[in-house]
Amino acid sequence: MVLDLSTHTLTLKHPFTISRESHSTQDTLIVHLSMAGETGYGEATSNPYYGHTLQSLLSEIRGIRDEIESYPFNKPEDFHRWLREKNLSSFALCALDLAAHDLYGKLQKKPLYELWGTSTAKYPITNYTIGIDTIERMVSKMKEKPWPIYKIKLGTKEDLEIVRELRKHSTSVFRIDANGAWTASQTIAIAPSLKELGVEFIEQPLKADDWEGMERVAHHSVLPVIADESCLVESDVARCALHFNGINIKLTKCGGLTPALRMIKQGRELGLKIMVGCMTESTVGISAIGQLLPQLDYVDMDGPLLISNDIASGIKIHDDARITFPKIGGSGIQLLL
Template identity: 70%
Template sequence: MQLTLDKKVLELKHTFSISRESHDFQNTLIVGLEINGKVGFGESTSNPYYKITIESMMAEIEAIRSEIETFDFDRPEIFHQFLKDCQLSNFAICALDLAAWDLYGKIHDKPLYEVWGTSKDYYPITNYTIGIAPIEKMVAKMKEMPWPIYKIKLGTDDDVAIVKELRKHSDAIFRIDANCAWSAEETIQNAPLLKDLGVEFLEQPLKADDWEGMEKVVHQSVLPVIADESCIVEEDVEKCGLHFNGINIKLTKCGGLTPALRMIEKAKQMGLKVMVGCMTESTVGISAIAQLLPQLDYVDMDGPLLIKNDIAEGVKILQNGELKFPELAGSGITMK
């Protein structure tokens, strides 16, 4: 199995701001795995919150390059366990795991949703993210990209007022992501006001480790609450079930499609809503997420809509939120 590593810099269409950071570019690592002319591609982005850089991921992977290239590849799940045993970070494992699944699908000439026994006849529509900015810029972004569902990043002193102003300009569904910026009391107080403004749910309103606060919120909020920063890996799902109404799975954080499939199954067993989110990936990472869509209640996979210089072809997001799936198997990825 031949391994390739490639650092890419994605340029964002607009400065992207959340409650804790802002950026204009997103560094990303593209991994290729090739067997007999079939190439699978995977992706993981850098992330300062989790102290992950492209260089750190490349160093981890290079340290076991020979083991990867001599690995007797059969099933992605077995390859994933090998990577876990090598103690790579989840971000590095994700890029390799996505490449392994894309390769597996291409070898067997099936898209992954078929490999997993699902159909793309139904899938949730991705939201489009509006980052924190002066209100006139947030409105301008909405007008630039008319969309049926918006995820609105909050975490300011005027959050409800922001949503009131945005509501004047759109009848779309709103989802709110406070990225850990609120208190329990603030969340409970904001919820009925936001519900009246057409908000569907609240994502990660409290700090990731504020379980006591979230226990209050999940019982007193009139809006559902979805875990993000509180739900990183498989072991987090069970605890989140007592403190949230649903979970948002990030492939980069949990370590790829292999654990995500298990997290989806566990969450459904517990009666939780299931969402998969992105980390401003290119079409490489987004096409992998798209393979999970028939299993999801919600999805946030707008990465390619937020960047100027997409680096791949694959699943294409159309203007109305519908998708065009490629005829190529696996995740359907080809690099530009």
């Protein structure tokens, strides 16, 4: 295989704010893996919360470049198993695993969902995220992008007021993501009002390690609760099943499609609802998520809708929320740069 790396800065259409941070751009790393006339692409964004910068990701992958290029690539699952022995971060591992899957599917001339034995005849609609802002600007963002499902970021002193005002301007489904900003008591107390306002579920209301609080929420919340920061890797799934109604799998956090597929299977066996979310990736990362759609209950893959300078083609999300799946193999990714 031939390995190439490129870095890009994605520009957000609006500053993106959640309970713990705010940013107007998103740096991202694209991995290119080529052989037999085909190139597969994978992506991992930088993330200060988890301690990953472009330089740290580049350093990790460049450190094993020669080994990667001499690896006898056959199946992405075997490649992932081999990479796990190199002590890479989950973000670096994800970018390589996504590229390997895209490459494999292109070599097989089939999309990944087909290789996995699934059909795109039915799939969940992605939500569109409204980041924390003034109430007026949050309303404006929602009006700017009419959409059937909104994920609303909360974690302010006026959370209920925000949802009430947004509800005046939309009949769409609302999902709430507090990114760990609430306490168990706050969550239990606010849930009935949110339910009346048409909220479908609450995502990660408490800090990731507040398992005692989540046990209280699990027993007393009138709304379902989905784990995000509490469910990073495969070993987290079983514990989350005792405290949440579902899990939100992030490919960068778990290390790619290979472990995500196992997490989906395990979550299903434990009776959990399954969601896959994004980290404001370009269409490179989103197209990989798109291959999982037939296996999901919910999805958050609005990255390309939030940026103004997408760098690839692949999965296309239309203005009416329909998705067009690429006809080429793998994740169907082609870089535009």
